[in-house]
Amino acid sequence: MQDDIQKEVENKKQMANASLNPVNSDTYFLVAKIAGAVVGTISFAPCGEDIRSCTGNQLNDVGELGSLYVLPSYQGQGVGSALIKELMAYLRKQGIDQFCLDSGYKRAQTRWLRKFGEPYKAVKDYWGPDSVHMVWFCKVSDYITGKR
Template identity: 55%
Template sequence: MGKEITIRIARPSDAELACRVFDLAIPEAFEQEGLGHLIEDIAHELAAKRRVLQACLLKEDSVSCWFLVALLGENIVGTISYGPCGEDILNCTGNALGNVGELGSLYILPEYQGQGIGSVLIRAAANRMASQGIQRFSLDSGYRIAQQKWLNKFGKPYAVVPDYWGAESAHMVWLCEVKNYIGS
């Protein structure tokens, strides 16, 4: 990689470059899953991530919702967010995690994936959560490839819902202790 990654809270001026990460990483994730033909689902996911980003950027309460961006020079190469628990987590847990915030929107530009940027973003997010007194977070995934990564990083899921996205397409939810992911 050469240059050092910088992590910071997203600014309104970052919206366009953060959306570029979504525009490239989300279709790529669908393609890797063999779901590249689901154009409407990709469009829905892109729109949802844009809405979350805009809501966080406009929100004055930086404890309940925020985005971090990973920069390589001036270029945003990754994102991660924290906010209220999402609908899929609520559905998969029978609302049991409704009072636990969600770590989400972890996307890395395809050409920078596999270089540790996601781990740096998770650590930075955990540090921010710890500084805000947040002790636990949830996260979820329906992407099989991401699920394998999260099983290695976060361990056994809190909930697994088989066939959530269709035959043999499970959704997994994790409940994590912030203290286990903080660091420098």
């Protein structure tokens, strides 16, 4: 599991660095700061390989909400919700009306089920026995108008 985490961290670093030059990047990053310190991140980029695989390439043209991380000491204080709200406003301004996201982590899945409802796809044993990988397909307008 440590190798998977390290690969994920390296991938996110590369995405963040690439997004600093918008001419060469199709990734958009937002950060949340409190008292000058970064306490959370969120990104929007083309959907990743896990989503493509889980959906049989049905969502290839839909962008992915990803890299939503909040420091543990700031979790449960609305930082993640504020990041999602700001990202939705950005997507709306860009004329983007849908997005997807995925998770294989049980703790995150519990939060996403509350926030985004039932997943579009749930693939059993995706990461091994007793693991489920979930993919959500959502409308930006549902999170702008407060339907969700």
